[in-house]
Amino acid sequence: MDILSSPRVPSSFIIAITVYPLLFGILGKLQWVKDILPPKADTQKHYHLCNKIVASVHSTIMTIVGFYVLLTVDWSKNDITTYKTDITPFLVGLEFGYLLQDTAFEFYQRIRFGVGSNLILFHHVSVILGAMYYLYDLLLELPGPYFIGMLSLMNMSTPILHFRWVLQSRGRTFTNSKLKRFVDTALLVTYFWCRIFGNWWMSVAIGAKLGVAWYQVPMHVGKKYTITTSIMFFMNAVWWLILAKQWTKSVNGFYFSKKAVKKLE
Template sequence: MDLIGTPHIPTSLIGALTLYPLLFGTLGRLPAVKRILPPKADTQKQYHLCNKIVASVHSTIMTCTGLYLLLTVDWTKNDLSTYTTAITPFLVGLELGYLTQDTAFEFYQRAAFGVGSNLILFHHVCVILGSVYYLYALTIDNPGPYFIGMLSLMNMSTPVLHFRWILQSRGRTFVNSKLKRFIDTLLLVTYFWCRIFGNWWMGVAIGAKMGMTWYEAPQHIGKKFTITTTTMFLMNVAWWLILAKQWTRSVNSFYFSKKSAKKLE
């Protein structure tokens, strides 16, 4: 049996494992990309920038394709979990391919520069395992297109996050500006909408379809969906709480600390 091109090993997985590293290498050689950061930026910063551009490209593809899937299917006529479409394995394969190369980046970054995030690494490994499990558990009768479409929208906040990093890397002018607070707020709202509200909404949609409440629905949709969505939801809540804490500190120090200082004067 030829597995290549089947839902178990979609061509998007092979494409992501090939094209994303190629894009990364190409970006590292472009003078225009190197000029995005300040001249004093070290090799690790430049390396990180290329990885963030690749991540933003991937996120844009995932978001647009996921939106297309969700908006072009009539969910009143087609079942949320059994409707068959080639887009579903495409999205899962693309995500798995990206996360695999990005995890390799994390390991390389630790070896080459001595820096890395244990939380990001744990997040990647969990999603990789979930994606692998999904692809090998995938059957023609139960591809779960609505779930995959909604999960792909979680990528919507990624370009905002990386754009903020680029601006912050350019110096304190941005760090001490109202623009930073605006982008921080945009990130906080976007992240909540696409990664927490969207995850909850999947339960609402499935519950409405099955005639039950949103918190009862996960018990009736199959373990391969419940485990993945529940794990993602809990991890996204943890990430959002970290963002919310940073946002609160940033807004408080920028707006209210300055007012207090002026009153003391």
């Protein structure tokens, strides 16, 4: 499909809004999925688990394809706004489709179980608006594959985040273990690398292509890319600071408070 001359959306968008809900429904019927959580887990917990597995599958696909794009792109032609590649619309369509169905699931969860995160909902709606903007822009011109590839790598930390949730749901054995500190550290480092450092490095690489410094890139790539990436960077930075605060509290309480108690005894 030549998206530059056709108003049709990428086939990956149709695949995402079809396959992901289907996968969610299948997971909800599998016994081994139900056995992941403790027997006392309620229906809402199992619903949440299925949603997280779907999110992890999507994030893994986006990460693998994102790496493929970055490793195979023709760097001599990597212009941020005009270089054409079939994988760019595939990634945007897949991300847009996933976020759309995931946000619908978030609303459904609120209606059915009366629970939900306002911050996560705001994040989803904001990214959906950004994805819609990119998708519309794809009808006119294609953002460079390096640009979209780096954005795709932001999914890299998601499976670790959901894996941590599963372990935490299994009880205090994990909460009071060194494994938790290891997983928390892996999440903190990976999140920073793919969502904050990666965003900055993208500016460095694009600046090198344009012959300008990284901080001058926003003035050369246009408002449509600068605004959306700046919003995402700000939101990711806030999320990372929250993770860093939780990590500091967890590590301090596990390694240092125990020693202090022992000395008092």
